[in-house]
Amino acid sequence: MMSEAIVQPVGILRPRARLVHTLGSDLISNERIALIELVKNSYDADASHVVIEFSGSFENGEGSIAVWDNGHGMSLETVKNVWSEIATPFRRETHFSESAQRRVLGEKGIGRLAASRIGTLTEIVTARADFDEVVVLVDWDQFQQDIYLDEVEFSITERSPLAFGPNGKAVDILGPHFNGHGVGVQMTRLTRSWDEEEIRQLRLSLSRLAEPLPAGDLEDEVVQDFAISLSLPDRLSHLAGSIAPSDAVSHPHYSISGSVDPEGRAELTYKELLSGESSEVTTEISMASIDGTERRTPMCGPIKVDIRAWDLDKDAFEATKGQINMSAGNLKDYRAEIKEHSGVALFRDRFRVQPFGDATFDWLNLDARRVNNPTTRLSNNQISGFVFIKADENPELKDRSHREGLIDTQEYEDLQKVILSVIQELEVRRRKSRKARNAGSKVTKGASSGGLFQGFSLSKLEALSISRAHDAELQQAVKETQVSVETGIRNVKATLSRFSRLATLGSVVDIVLHEGRGAVARIKAGAFQLEGAVKLSQDEVVAARTRRNAPRISAGAEILTSLFRRIEPLSGRRRGRPSKVELKAIVDGACDLLVPEFERLNIRLSKRVAASSVTVDEGEIIQVLVNLLDNATYWLTHVEKDQRQIIVDADRDSDGHVVISVSDSGPGVPEDLRDDIFDPYFSTKPNGTGLGLAIAGSTVLDFYDGSLALVESEELPGATFQMTLRKRVGG
Structure with a gap:
């Protein structure tokens, strides 16, 4: 005989009243925000005017703050079935206000908790047109007692219009904006003290609550269909009155x-x-x-x-x-x-x-x-x-x-x-x-100018010393200062060169890590296989696994060796004497660092390099080239994948100078920005520092008496940067 199933009772969650107090404190962070929430409620109720009234003492536990509006108000039915329902879906289902068809600001149904943040006792007086007045009295102290939420009680009474009657308080508060209906929310026994500075901050917040005044001439009248005023005691009259955008x-x-x-x-x-x-x-x-x-x-x-x-x-x-x-x-x-x-x-x-x-x-x-x-x-x-x-x-x-x-x-x-x-x-x-x-002097359009240190000049001091040739002490001081400044600039240039190499290495560190991890993984896998074979102590197994894994280990080692060789010129060591190196090796060294990125972004790379030896600091030139290639890579992501191309040309010109250019098929440099792109700190990248081209141009100028320029290309529609090295580049 089958036993009958036992029916378990249905569980019911029964929140304590203090949950509402907690929500009011956590969801509305301060009293100023609470007042703004009440003002937004008035806006949703189609009010055209709101008055915030401070009365009595502003000390903790005393005084009152009231918010009065001339909106459409609430009926007794609305108070019972909508206002009394915390987290009501009414606003979520009703997106536009009743008559003005404003997009409502409140949807969560918890804005009424704002009143509990301001005072411990709230009296709401509300009236709709042609309806009786409704009065709600809520003592928020109940919500801190050890009772359940459904045990909280508050009074709701209906009466003939009194506050919103012809001689009521709403007339005194709203003045000419009174229309016989609206809401007054008065919060007494303030939860905190208010001083003059806090009221000034409230006024500032309210002035920035609505749309701002237009820029320029203010002679045209700005139409405002929602106004806010502050009503304050005489001692604070300078902060009272209508609030408007500053x-x-x-x-x-x-x-x-x-x-x-x-x-x-x-x-x-x-x-x-x-x-x-x-x-x-x-x-x-x-x-x-x-x-x-x-x-x-x-x-x-x-x-x-x-x-x-x-x-x-x-x-x-x-x-x-x-x-x-x-x-x-x-x-x-x-x-x-x-x-x-x-x-x-x-x-x-x-x-x-x-x-x-x-x-x-x-x-x-x-x-x-x-x-x-x-x-x-x-x-x-x-x-x-x-x-x-x-x-x-x-x-x-x-x-x-x-x-x-x-x-x-x-x-x-x-x-x-x-x-x-x-x-x-x-x-x-x-x-x-x-x-x-x-501007002091005109610079060459689309070209790097005097470098990062062009602003360092002692010309004015020198001119002063010439005009006072009789002052031997001044003459000596100028000479010593000039030597000191020139020495300092040389030291800064050398330091900047080292830091720039490290920065360039940092820009490709993800690529280096990706390739390095792959190589290490090959070596570790091969070593694991060999280690297992050795433990078996079987010569045949060791030999077989060695033949199978030796190429894997060798390949990983070769990748690491190649990687170290490619990044070595960018090490942060002090600059040494220039050495003879093939032009192709320099271009390959720079391009190889970014090949994984080119492949990831579907960028076609073409290199046209003349067979020529040059005497340069390899790391300096690679650093400049990586900067140019990295810039091209970034801007190529702004065009379709099948249109992405980079061409690197390197050769000597008729004067024997080394000329290297990097061209891309990206969006190019706008005409009105060509004078600016080499300036320090100028960048059109969202998070660019604006130092890449400036440092590159300074390196080319300072160490090779060269130039870095933006030139036209007949092959690709994007940007073409041309680097010319004039000194210290003998073959």
Whole structure:
């Protein structure tokens, strides 16, 4: 006889009330964010005006803060069935507001917990048009008691309009914006004290909550359908009143704005305040594929951008103060305000996503990026940027649960890269403008100029000494200083040469490791087989395995020997005397280091090298060639795989000079950047330092009286760099 199955009771999770208190503390990090959450609730309720009222003492456990709006309000049914349901799916299912059809900002259904972060007692008064008024009273202290969540009680009462009646408090608070309906959320027994600085920071955060004022002239009226005001006691009246975006950032020294579509096509406008220059910028923004072999379109977009930047030195503000109607006495305060409003803010459906745009939140790592390239890159406190997205068009850019920041996804990473690409477009143009203003002499177009040390000159000091020929002490001091500076430059050049070789070796370290590991694996496998045979003590087995594995061990050893030979010229040892070497050996040495990368990226390499001996430091020339080949490799990933080609030519010209050129089929160098690519710290790579070509050009000039130039090629459509060595290259 079969026994009857025993039916187990269904388990039910029963949360304690303190869970809600924990959620409120963990998901809303501070009281300022909590107030912003309540303001966003008002926006979702189609309010056109919100007033935040501080009353009484601002000390912990005392006073009150209230948020009043003129939105459509809530009925008794909505309070019971929607507001009372924590994590309600109502907003997730209702994406647009009731009447204004705004894209709602809240979807998680936990924004109401913001009130618990501000005060321990909350009274909500709400009224819909032609409905009675509803009053909700919640004591948040209950949520810290040892009771279950379903044992928490709060009162809900319905009454004739009182607060929202003709003579009610809502009329006093909202003034001309009163329309007979809305919500008032009053939080008493404050959970923390508020001082004047914290209220000033709240005002600053609120001023950056809505869309910014446009750059340039502010005579055109800016239409705002959502306004925020602060109501404060008399002692803080200077912080009270309407809150509007600051006009401090409306007159940037440089700006770039426009849109980037989902395919990465950017249509931008660049402007300068001082020169009045305005130009259109069209570019394609792409990302590296996961394996780095191709480019792909961004996984975010469309995006609108408005990036504004300043030179923070005193001279820059002095030069533009007339155009911004700024007196000299106010310049210091103005510069401080610029820094206070610095950062790149992210707006989704017209509201700022916290904490993007806070001066201390460098989410694009602009400061770290500037460390490697201080002359071109902008720091976070030099930029006030605004990025606009829409939730429906960028559904994978999602908030973190604590309402600050976005979840780390590929879409978020792509968004960062797109914005950095736009900022880089501004940086390149800003640098050209500053360079033109500070230009002393014209340089050869598309060619390396005086090297890294061209700025070191004692000409002014020498001229002064000539004008004071009678001053023997000055004459001697100038001579000693000149010797000291020249010696120091020579030492720095030698040190830089060694470091540059190590940097070049570092750039191919992944290739070296990959090949080295393969060779070591062959040797280890062969040795393992032989070791096993020896343990068997059988001559026949040992002989058989030796015949089978000896070639494997030899091949691995040969690979390591070849690898060591290829990287040896790039060792960090002190430079020695130039030695005679075949031109082909130099070209092969540089190309061999990158052959695995060429194969991975499907790059066809052609070498045309004349039979000639040269007397050079092999490592120096290999270092320059690897730099040129590495640059070509990077830019070739921007074209289709079947179009990738590199040609290396090496020969002597009619004067006996050594001429080596590297040509590629990449996108080439834009005409307007050809004057800049050899300048130290100039780079069009997203994370480039801008030192590769500068160091290469300096090496060729300083040690070989040569030149490194960008020239035209009749064979390939990309870039062609030509290195000419004039001295110390005898055969």
